[in-house]
Amino acid sequence: MKKDNILEVDNLKVSFKTHSGEVQAVRGVSFDLKKGETLAIVGESGSGKSVTTKALMGLLPKPHGYIKEGSIMFDDKDITKLKDKNMQSIRGKELAMIFQDPMTSLNPTMKVGKQIMEGLLKHQKLGKEEAKKKAIELMNLVQIPNPEARMKQYPHQFSGGMRQRVVIAMALACNPRILIADEPTTALDVTIQAQILELMKDIQKKVETSIIFITHDLGVVANVADRVAVMYAGKIVEIGTVDEVFYNPKHPYTWGLLGSMPTLESDEEELFAIPGTPPDLIAPPKGDAFAARNKFALEIDFVEEPPMFKVSDTHYAATWLLHEDAPKIEPPESVKKRIESMDHSEEAKR
Incomplete structure (x- = not known):
């Protein structure tokens, strides 16, 4: 593993056995995560984002879900090779996860304080009084x-935003080195969403954990991530720093995601939508999986899968448009307008 990497995923392939055949949910995903970094993984539903993180956590539903190929290096060991028992000692302690809906992560019959203390008692081996003290500290932190007083209350006595704070406190209980947040703000209204995102940024500075942030909303990403990986049909199609992916996007799918983002100026114009639907991953299409939905598709897109072309040392995209012989095609006007409006809002913040 490279010195400053905490995680390295290489050529990860995850499949599910179904009555209709093998669903190739993740088809050769590679990325790394640095210490103290936030990596956002974005894409439509069904692009393989959550399956990738469930594979990282060892939470694939067995026997139907399985890692077909690839490695996940954490702490210089390949965790895909670990037995369930060994994975349990890592999960919660070294790798923790915040799920989309806080109500499904909390036990409705158990007081909130007890639920936060559970991880502390199990993984940190603290005494009851110490665990209680630490749980109060964590509640203060979030x-x-x-x-x-709130330690003694049940989940139904908390609002949605406060429940999500409890879930974050539970995830942070054992000082995990990697925190995976799977659409942690989707179930919340916009104001609470902003508060939770701000809270996560603040916590990261204090506890120096690395974060993998899963979302379908590119707007969320701009404020929380250092780098962005764009996923489509089980593959990463573009990866780079936030600025590279937002202000110099290269893949037509990234253009589509950016173009469909509402902005404050977008009330007069039509919202752009990507035509069609993602492909069936029981029989993935030949060539570029996005070709059928891509109005800029070249003939080769329907025949051969594009490799990852290097745009800069940190920016890569899998599109034939980056080939030296490809026609020079610019992002659509709607995307350029989005980029300009994001530029203005960034300036306004400064």
């Missing part, structure tokens, strides 16, 4: 007011 900005839950009056934690001593």
Whole structure:
């Protein structure tokens, strides 16, 4: 493993056995994660984002879901080779996950304080009083007011935003080195969403954990991530720093995602939508999986899968448009307008 990497995923392939055949949900995904970095993985539903993170956590539903190929290096060991028992000692302690809906992550019959203390008692081997003290500290860290009293309450006595804070406190209980946040703000309204994202950025500075942030919303990414990986049909089609992917996108699918983002100026114009639907991954298409939905597709897109072309040392995209012999095609006007409006809002923040 490279010195500053905490995680290295190489050629990960994950499949599911179904009555209709093998669903190739993740088809050769490679990326790394640095210490203290936030990597966002974005894409439509069904692009393989959540399956990738479930594979990282060893949470694929067995026997139907399985890792077909590839490696996940963490702490200089390939965790795909670990037995369930060994994975359990890593999960929660070294790798923790925040799920989309806090209500499904919390036990409705158990007091919130006890649920936060559970990980501390199991993984940190703390005594009851110590665990209670640490749970109150964690509730303070995630900005839950009056934690001593709220420890004794049940999940239904908390609002959606406060429940998500409890889930974040539970995930942070064992000082995980990697925190995976799977669409952690989707179930919340916009104002609470912004508060939770701000909270996660703030916590990251304090505890120096690395974060993998899963979302279908590119707008969320701009404020939280250092780097972005764009996924489509089980593959990463573009990866780079936030600025590279937002202000110099190269893949037509990234153009589509950016173009469909609403902005404050977009009330007069039509919202752009990517035509068609993602392909059936029981029988993935030949060539570029996005070709059928891509109005800029070249003939070769329907025949041969594009490799990852290097745009810069940190920016890569899998599109034949980057080939030296390809016609020079610019992003559509709607995408350029989005980029300009994002530029203005960034300036306004400064």
